[in-house]
Amino acid sequence: MLKSDLRYFNSSDDGNNGNQSAYFSTGNYGGVNSGRGKVDNNLYSGLFLYSVAGHTFGGGYQVSNGSSDFPWLNQGDGSSAYITTDMQIQKFARAGERTWQARYSYDFAKVGVPGLTAGVVYLKGDHIDTVSSNRTEFTGQSEWERDITVAYVVPEGPLKNVGVAWKNAMWRSDIASARNQDENRLIVSYSIPLL
Numbered sequence: 351m352l353k354s355d356l357r358y359f360n361s362s363d364d365g366n367n368g369n370q371s372a373y374f375s376t377g378n379y380g381g382v383n384s385g386r387g388k389v390d391n392n393l394y395s396g397l398f399l400y401s402v403a404g405h406t407f408g409g410g411y412q413v414s415n416g417s418s419d420f421p422w423l424n425q426g427d428g429s430s431a432y433i434t435t436d437m438q439i440q441k442f443a444r445a446g447e448r449t450w451q452a453r454y455s456y457d458f459a460k461v462g463v464p465g466l467t468a469g470v471v472y473l474k475g476d477h478i479d480t481v482s483s484n485r486t487e488f489t490g491q492s493e494w495e496r497d498i499t500v501a502y503v504v505p506e507g508p509l510k511n512v513g514v515a516w517k518n519a520m521w522r523s524d525i526a527s528a529r530n531q532d533e534n535r536l537i538v539s540y541s542i543p544l545l
Contacts, residue, residue: 355397355410355434361421363388377419377445385481391416393443397434399453404460406469408453410434412442417479419444435473438497438519439531442475446489449475455499465505471497480525493523503541513539 366373367389378387397410412435414420420443422431435442435449442449455469478491501515517535 351401353399353401355395355399357393357395357432357434359391359393359420359433361389361391361393361416361418363390375418375421377421378417387418389421390418391420391443391445393420393433395434397451404457406453406455406457408451410451410453412447412449412451414443414445414447414449417445435475437471437473437495438517438535439521439533440473440493440495442473442493442495444475444478444480446477446479447475448477449473465503466501468500469498471495478525488526491523491525493521493525493528495519495521503539511541511543513537513541515539 367375371386374386375389376386378385378390392415393412394415395410395412397408399406399408401407412433420431420433420441422441430436431441431443433441433443435451451471451473453469453471455467458464458466458468472494474492474494476490476492478493479489480491481488496519498518499515501513503513504510515535515537517537519531519533521531523530
């Protein structure tokens with residue numbers, strides 16, 4: 351089975367963001383060494399997945415054009431953007447960024463262990479435009495992230511729909527003022543079927 355996911359976002363200034371510097375947002379690096387400016391971003395992405403006999407292989411590419419980062423409502427850690435590169439640690443949607451990704455996952459139901467799944471995702475972004483904490487402009491920065499997930503959902507019995515997942519992520523970058531990150535998450539869940 352082949353699946354595709356194609357997305358396009360056109361984000362531009364509106365209202366006060368377009369004409370009053372007090373309303374400029376962070377993440378604009380088009381010759382503005384403060385890192386604040388008008389929203390100006392076009393984001394194109396494509397993700398293709400091919401599934402066969404429990405295996406899922408995927409690959410994708412994304413381009414973030416314009417002088418600003420892709421905007422999204424930032425509600426702190428855990429905020430999400432509706433883009434195919436929104437990963438455990440980073441979003442890969444900075445000004446000028448070009449990102450490719452590779453994915454692989456396996457459903458162990460095919461070998462007699464229903465409910466067990468595992469997967470890995472690797473993303474590499476480059477051509478990033480940004481400003482350091484001392485207001486120095488940088489171009490051509492890069493970042494990468496590798497995420498591993500192992501999950502199990504009890505398929506039947508008294509604990510049916512109880513799930514446990516381990517997610518490990520590693521992010522590395524040469525972006526000024528950024529620090530490398532490693533993260534582990536253990537998630538326990540329970541799904542309630544409504545119908």
